[in-house]
Every structure is written in C-alpha cells, then in structure tokens.
Amino acid sequence: MDASTLIRKKRDGHPLTRQEICDFVSNYTCGEIPDYQASALLMAIFFRGLDLEETANLTEAIMNSGRVLDLSGLSGSKVDKHSTGGVGDKTSLIVAPAAAAGGLVVPMVSGRGLGHTGGTLDKLDSIPGFNTRLALADFRRVLGACGMGLIGQTDDLAPADRKLYALRDVTATVESLGLICSSILGKKLAEGIDALVLDVKTGSGAFMKKMEDSRALARRLVDIATACGKRALALITDMNQPLGRAAGNALEVIECLEALKGRGPADLMEVSRQLTAHMFVLGGLEATLAGGRERFNTVVSKGKALEKFAQCIAEQGGDPRIAEEYSRFQAAQHAESVVAPRDGCVARLEAEGLGRAAVTLGAGRERLDSMIDPAVGLTLEKKVGDRVEAGERICVVHYNNPARLPRALALIRSAISITNEPVDLPPLVRETITSEA
C-alpha cells in the first residue's frame, strides 16, 4: 500500500493493520516515506485517534525500528520505571539503585529536561565524570556488573521515535494520546525489559494537569504495555508542588544521596518506596506490596542502595566519592532567600511556576541550545501544609547569574500562597492503575 492510500485510510476513520503500521514506520525511518507524508498521517491520527491495537502495533514498530536490547544473558528480572515528568521529580536516582540492590536488573534509558520539568540525564551530568552516552555494548557490561545502568537514548534505540517526535514537535501533532503512548513505550520496550512501573504525574507541574487526562494516559500506557506482552502498572502521583525539597540538578542528586541514606524528605521517600515496591512485585521478587516496601526499606537502611548507586557511578566513569563528599559537586556562588510575607499555613507551592523559576536560573533549557548550569536551583524549606511565621524562610534560591535572579524571584513569589486555614494535603499516590488483562 502506498503512503497516500494509508493516509487516506486513516483520514477516513478506518483502523490501520499491523502490517500497514510496520511498513509505515520502517519506510519512514529509512527515509523512503518523506516527512510531508508522515506529517499528514500524524495529523490524520490527531483527528481520528488510534485504538488500543493500533497503538500497541505502533509501539512495537517503534521498538523494532532499531536494536532491542537482549538482556537474556543476565540473571534476574529486568524491570524499569518511567515517569511522565515533573518538578523535583528525581525518583529515578533512588528507585534504580534500590531496585538493583534488591535483586532486579534496571536498564534505565532516560531523557533530558523538557519545558519546566527536569530530566534524569541533566541531573546525572552534574556528577563529575559520569558518562550517560554509553554504546549499547558498554551499557550491557555495566548492567552485568552492577544490575543497573543510566544512559540516554542512543542512535540505534528506537530511531523511529526520535524522527517522529522531532516531526510532531513542529507540526502541532504532539498532543495525541496514541502517539504519546507509543513514543514513551516504544523506547522503553527497546530496553529489553520484562516489566515496567509507570509514574504518571498529575497537577500543575505535570504535562497532564487534570486527573481525568492523567488517568486516561495511565490506563492506555498500562493496556499497551500489557498488549505488548509486558507486566505493567501505573501510579498516578501528585505534581501540584515539587516532589522533595530540591529543584536543580546537583541539588537534586544530593537530595537523592540523602534519600538513599534514609534521610530524604517524606514525600520523596514515600513515592520512591511505592514505585520500587511495585517493581519488586512485578519482577517476581515479592508477592505483596507490603513485602516490596519492606525490601526497599531494608536495602536503604543497610546502605545497599547507596552502595549500588556509587558502584554504578564508578562503572560509568563518574567520581563515586560524591556519595559522601557533596563539596565535589559544583555549587552556586550566591543564595537568596524567599520568606513568608505573613503568618499562616503554606497553601500552594505551584510546581510549574517553581519549575520555570529553576529553568530561568539555568537549571533547564529555555531554548534547545541553552547551556545547563548544574549548580543552580531552588531548595524549599517549607512544603504545602507547613506553618510559617512572617519573615520565615520558605525557599532558598541558588544562583550564579544575578541578571536572572529578579525574574526567578517573581516566578517563585507568585507560585507561593499563604492561608489562614489549615491545609488538607492531597494523597501523594492518587490512584494505582493495574492491568485488566
């Protein structure tokens, strides 16, 4: 079937077959189908949608557009976690070491920050020497050595996704549930995993701000992963305020190291514990969630998770001494406090605004070619629900470029609300979406 007939079929509301989707993805990836036909198909998909079967087929076609890691030579279940992204969302650097320390193999391929959210690769770049650009053969060696590895997408992993995503970005075809799901899962499934735990964020700092949208995304992701033969589960977690206290790359890695020592903020510890516990259950190491939570607590309290992270850092060329010597991280030259304007209770620490403040300081990218400053960011000394007195510090701004400070301060101040009433916190884990299959 030629490409224009395929476009017409989807345009007129008919589902595409597995073969048609495979042919499209492979012919587009190799350049036989030009961008202008692919973008017309993407827009037709935007309007007509993809059903579950089409989305699963597209996911597998994307996965198969490049190499799929074969980790069958490694003992242990291969389980990964994926988050849809948020502010202060640093659980990967806690979950991966804890899961690996508990007996799983975690082949984690991560991305960079996007918009107001941070990215795991940018955080890892703040660790002196850490190399996230491993070839797949080296990645497999690291996985064999320590049961975990943290890299960025390589040229040979799901190349169709990279090409399709770049096209969607400039043709207003990003916001399509089927395309979003197949993009996320096509990459993840190329990691050669057996199971996947998804952390779908909801709230002001998430891409899906409404609970119903987050629920639809979580349901679809779990159903597709299941249709592709993987065990999968999604947590819908709160992203109205930043997770933990730090937003900014080195600051977040230090917070993760503290968490791996059992001293992390309560919300960050809880989300990380719940995600890891589900990974243990999906990976067959525990029969119950309670058992999974207990295993997380054990590997943290015995220092095994921290040890695993230090080992991974060393295997990937980084300086493992940072696990204890935080002064080895780059630190910002200046700090400025944002204080409570009056007595009361913190009602709001609006995550998107705080994320934008961190990006303004240089913790993320305002343009594709922006340089990231690993040292800058925010630390929150109060969280939503905490009582404050007038003049008491709520947030510390770590910055290097004074010209960027005023805009960041304005964003932070308008992200904070103080109220007289006591504040009810929404639950951290809003819903758990399991496979219906």
Next chain:
Amino acid sequence: MDASTLIRKKRDGHPLTRQEICDFVSNYTCGEIPDYQASALLMAIFFRGLDLEETANLTEAIMNSGRVLDLSGLSGSKVDKHSTGGVGDKTSLIVAPAAAAGGLVVPMVSGRGLGHTGGTLDKLDSIPGFNTRLALADFRRVLGACGMGLIGQTDDLAPADRKLYALRDVTATVESLGLICSSILGKKLAEGIDALVLDVKTGSGAFMKKMEDSRALARRLVDIATACGKRALALITDMNQPLGRAAGNALEVIECLEALKGRGPADLMEVSRQLTAHMFVLGGLEATLAGGRERFNTVVSKGKALEKFAQCIAEQGGDPRIAEEYSRFQAAQHAESVVAPRDGCVARLEAEGLGRAAVTLGAGRERLDSMIDPAVGLTLEKKVGDRVEAGERICVVHYNNPARLPRALALIRSAISITNEPVDLPPLVRETITSEA
C-alpha cells in the same frame, strides 16, 4: 506567527486571519515553510474546513503568489469560462471564439486531461503547430490581436497552486471544498478577468457525481469569486453521458469546428450557447440572457466565431487551414463499430466508462508520463434517448494500437444500456447558481 502555531490554530478549529493565510502561502511558495508543515496544515484544513472568508483569502493569496495579468490596456470586458471537467467536454473551443467574436476578451488558461476526463490543452495539441506554451507577454499580444488566447499554466501564474496541488495529491488532502475552490479560482483570477462563468459538471463522468456535491461546489465557487470582487455565475450541467458525440482530441476539435459552423450536436450547442450567453451578460454586453443567446447565434451563423478561432490558431502558430480541411488533422488508422445488441432505446452511455475507454486507446494519460495519441477516440452515433435496432451502430472506435482495442471495447460495451421503455432525458442545464451578494 510561526508555522507550527498556525497549524495548531487551525487544528483546534480557529479561523485563520487574512495575514496568516498570506504569510503561509508566500512563505511556502518561496520554500521558507517546508512541505511537512504545509501538509500537516492541509490535513488540519481537511478536518476543520475553511470558511468563506478564509477561502477567499486563500484564493487571493494563491493568485498573488505569482504574476497577475494586467489586461487594463485592452478594451472590452475580460470574461472567462471554467469547467470542472468531463468526457467530451469541449465547450471551451466554442465558447471562447464565440465570446471573443461577440466583443469580450477571453484570456483562457487551461489544463490537461486528468483521470478519465479530457483537457483543453491536449485537444489544442492536435492542431498542427498550435503553441499553448506562450510567455505572458506573447499571450497578451495574442489577446490584443484577436480578443482570445488559449494557453497552459505558466511558471509565473499562481505558482503556489502548482506547489500546493502536487503536495495535496500525495498526502490525501485533495478532497476539501475550500482547497478545491481556492485552487480553481486562484489560477483563474490571476488571468486578470472581470467576470467568470463556471460550468460545474454533475453525474457519472464528473468529479462530483452527486447533485448535492456539485451544488455545494458551485455555490462556494460563486461566493468566493464574488468575495474576491469578480462577477460570477455557475451552471450545473449534466455529465452522465458525454457532451456531444466525440471523445478524443482531434475528433473533438473537429466537432467544435462543426459547432462553430452551426452544425454541432444539439446538447453541445445548447451548453455552449448558455455558457456564452451568461458571459455576455456578466461582461455587460447584453442585459438579458435571451439577448446573450441571440448574440451567440448571430456570431455563429455569420461565421464570426469560426473566423475568430482561425485567427487565434494563426496567432498562436497553428495552421488555420484546419478550420476547413479536416484531413490536416491526424486520423486513426483503424475503426471498429460497437452495435446495439437488440432493439430498444438507449438508456445509458455512462460517461466515466466511455472516458476510460478513450484513455485506454491513448486519448488521455494512464500514467503521468503517458504519451497522448491525438487521433484516437470515440464517436457516438446514438445518444441517450435515441431509438436503435439490433445491429445498428452506436459508437465508432478510432484506434491505432490493436492491442488496446479489446479493453476499450469491453469498457464501452459495459457503459451502454438498451431498454424497452422510452427514456426521459435529464435537463442539460440542471441549475443556475448566481451570486447572492
């Protein structure tokens, strides 16, 4: 506004402004907006449509993408006719000379055959020496000399349309009313005309087979042309059987010459007369349609229309002796008859099937690069409603390549039905659509 924001705006159902449409067309024509963004916008337009104002703005942007003929130096109203295309649809070669002989200036830019339909340029190519590839300066000279000219689209007339049409053709975005109308009218308005009569075909041999679709197209074309400041009117005419008796290039030109001598088939004479009469009225030469019809009859009966055509042929490098000496046209080597299988009344001469038979013989293009044979085609000795006896000839097939005959005969035979009942003919001119402004 950048292109992806423009795509998003249309995608989400918001109308585009005049400025946005102008910017898109000019930036796309010069290559600043790539094909892949244009095709995504075209697909969004397919789903969301274009309102009348957007379509008029797109029409003007296409018109202004190249040169617009300035015919203000020529005296007389500039009026053209455009047909949406059919089988045996040869009125241009009657209407243009008759209108010019009657006092109008007719700057007719035509196209080639498409699918099962013929094209004016292909018909003109059967006239020895006739040059349809005039530069605009030469075209203007011909118009000044004889009040009519017949050329193909040049590189500098509405280049946006050529580029957009080629893209629509391979991205399943042809079938959009707004895009169809702006493509037709953007080219026509670049001719520098004051008024336009549209012949929208309906029936089996037309692109719009259903009356309601033809009516919607006619209404939209008239409204847009009016919105662009032109006087306009559309006739919806029957295309269930071929118009006239001949289908095939030289055969049709000869039939036109006969018509210009007052001896054409009744249906062809009537449609040509009605179209030309409306041109005279829109051009201000006649106050009433009856007056317009009378003026057509006069220029034909006095030989003025034929004289005008011969003059135009000479001005454009052709051999004007063909007007009297039909042996100067290429003739097919072979002829085969298709006869009535039984006594009865001709109920059906299905135009699309007969058009495909003519294309099979070489009168049109089966592929973009097919060579046209000017000599081949069909002549119908009976039309729908005529009585026939078993064995009486209905159609003569003029062919050169015997290998193509069987398929053509099969197509012709299955296009013909004979019935016992008397046959009611649908009116030739089904509706007249006038401006509501």
